[in-house]
Amino acid sequence: MTVTGTGFDSSIELYVDGYLQQLNTYTTTSAVFDVVKINDVVTSNIKVYTSQGLPAGSDIIHTLEFTPSLLSISPLTGSAGGSIITVDGTGFGT
Numbered sequence: 530m531t532v533t534g535t536g537f538d539s540s541i542e543l544y545v546d547g548y549l550q551q552l553n554t555y556t557t558t559s560a561v562f563d564v565v566k567i568n569d570v571v572t573s574n575i576k577v578y579t580s581q582g583l584p585a586g587s588d589i590i591h592t593l594e595f596t597p598s599l600l601s602i603s604p605l606t607g608s609a610g611g612s613i614i615t616v617d618g619t620g621f622g623t
Contacts, residue, residue: 532560532577540580546572564598564619 530550532543541560543550546568553561568574576583599618607614 530562530564532562533558534577536579536581538580540578542578544574544576544578546574567619 530543530545532541535558537555537557537560539552539555541552541555543552543560543562545564546566548566551563551565553563555561597618599616601615601617603615603617604612
């Protein structure tokens with residue numbers, strides 16, 4: 530997820546549904562986050578914090594919709610009789 534604005538530094542944080550997301554890269558005008566955990570594919574609980582706190586204009590974000598993302602499937606092989614697999618990702622819904 531990309532956040533744009535001004536005056537960003539390494540202290541920028543993004544919370545979605547109360548979960549701190551992982552900062553990937555940043556410049557003074559944008560920050561790219563890996564969304565690592567959310568409650569649902571549609572949310573309005575989004576907060577961005579900088580070293581100065583909650584920035585002006587942060588209330589502009591009303592609703593965000595995530596596209597499901599597949600992160601991993603394990604095991605990669607199974608038996609002919611059937612195997613239990615684990616699918617890991619984000620945005621699958623309930």
